Amino acid sequence: MSKMSYRDAIRSALREALREDPRVFLMGEDVGGYGGAFKVSYGLIEEFGPERVRDTPLCENTFLGAGIGAALGGMRPIVEIMTVNFSLLALDQIVNNAATLRHMSGGQLSVPLVVRMTTGGGRQLAAQHSHSLEGWFAHIPGIKIVVPALAADARGFVLAALRDPDPVFIFEHATLYPVEGEVDEQAGPAEIGRALVRRAGDAVSLVTYGGTLGKALQAADELAVDGIQAEVIDLRSLRPLDTETILASVAKTHRAVIVDEGWRTCSFAAEVSARIMEGGFYSLDSPVARVCSAEVPMPYAKHMEEAALPQVPAIVAAVKEMLVAHG
């Protein structure tokens, strides 16, 4: 075990994979000479060369599609899309090819493709660089969506994605890169499709993932001061979704607040809420609540951006309101 930033943990997995499997290569915009827009791949081009740490032109749809083709051709490509905002330019290849080729070919093809991209707001980058669209992608059968919140998972999911025969998309919240956590570099892949209880409690279930896990844990600490023990569930994977862990928690706490940086309407939180309603309705003591982003293109000004994103006080308030109304 050692302390390591989320960024370094991903790099540790990339380095391990590049060393151990000659089929693995990394490609994307500025992953090589520049060292990665977020310095995730810093130093890798020196160690592995420009063939395996491959800078691409700015053509998201084509280099994502080339990743699909290379995967069909026996390679294990890791495609880095600089941010989820730019992945919109690659949606055709993602939705129409990566997600469909196995089923549409009657099971003849496999697309062992790994796609990494940053997601999320909170850095004053305004309306075109602050999207949280992982919930959109989770709508699509045929691909898997993982959302590591901690450094250890950030490493473990890269290794897991590379062992997976199907396309796996890793969403890395941009505010997490410098955050340190305990990482065991001997640990192998993390399990895709398994949620984890990050903090045990009995009063309410806070269900979240990725960039908002830290906020949910902080809210739980504040609630504990008032004697309210919140249980915090880290989903870790949006597709497949570990409904069982969510329902087991709600069966214990009888209340759920879902925290999700996506816009509220058609958010991933809406899916989680529906699953609780379908599978845990009779264990609920109050309606499910959601803390999501405000329905607005992300504003630039700091105070306005903060107001748009889910924040700790809003999570605390949602829980208290629930307890007062349905105590």
Place this chain on the structure above:
Amino acid sequence: MTDIDRAHALALLRQMLLIRRFEEKAAELYTLGKIRGFLHLYIGEEAVAVGAMQALTPEDGIVATYREHGQALARGMPAGSLMAEMYGKANGCSRGHGGSMHFFDVSRRFYGGHAIVGGGLPVAVGLALADKLQGRARVTACFFGDGAVAEGGFHESLNLAALWKLPVLFLCENNLYAMGTALARHQAQPDIRRKADSYGMRSDAVDGMDVLAVEAATRRAAEHVRRGDGPFLLELRTYRFRAHSTADPELYRTKEEVTEWKRRDPIDLFTAWLQAAGALSAADLESLETSVAAEIDEAVRFAEAGPWEPVEDLTRDVYTGTP
């Protein structure tokens, strides 16, 4: 003409006839309701798939479009597996999951059947990248239409393939219409092969109604790619005799124009040429037609007899290993 040349020429003619009769049968079965969905026929363009495929080895990869029946047959996919696919049967080449627009056969390195215009090009670039990274001297041939050259993915793919010197053979089947929009109405530069110049890529254009010319031009282009000299754009100038699809009333072109092009029917031209050379007797032609008809009949029998996929298998193969 040597015996080898003659045998090869007759094989080309037979493949073109097989495609023509297969498509005619598919149109007939569509009106009978045996085939549903979209049906894009290849009639008129046979010389392109048949000629081009001669330049490819079994190890080479192929990426095609939603108008891919001709390529699939020319690649040697059994007509029955294609017919069954259009019936939606489990013995179809894609288990009935794809239909007319999505033929796949990994054993023949036939990677679809792509129905988003321009969507196959990036995949072809990636297949070629995998070959290059693994040191295999294979070609990936990517078919697409003139409509695709308006898509960003066309330009991105040509740039990437040229930048990385990847072994991609770009084959543009220019049938003059992007669905119903004439080339001159959607391209500022309608001379498609010249678009390769922007990427420093070699290119050529050939009469796509002349099967021997197509074969010769594709062999030259494939040789360039196989040598490791980078990608190549070959424009094949052809014409679609039938409507774009079964949903097309053909309001955008005149009957006279279609009639004029039909005078250059690739099968008629090649037949006449062979007859003039004394290489094809009336009996030869009749024997070819008979054997093609038997193959089509057998394909229809195979499709009719095929099983339906059990509904319990609905979500099978969404992910690997899912039941």
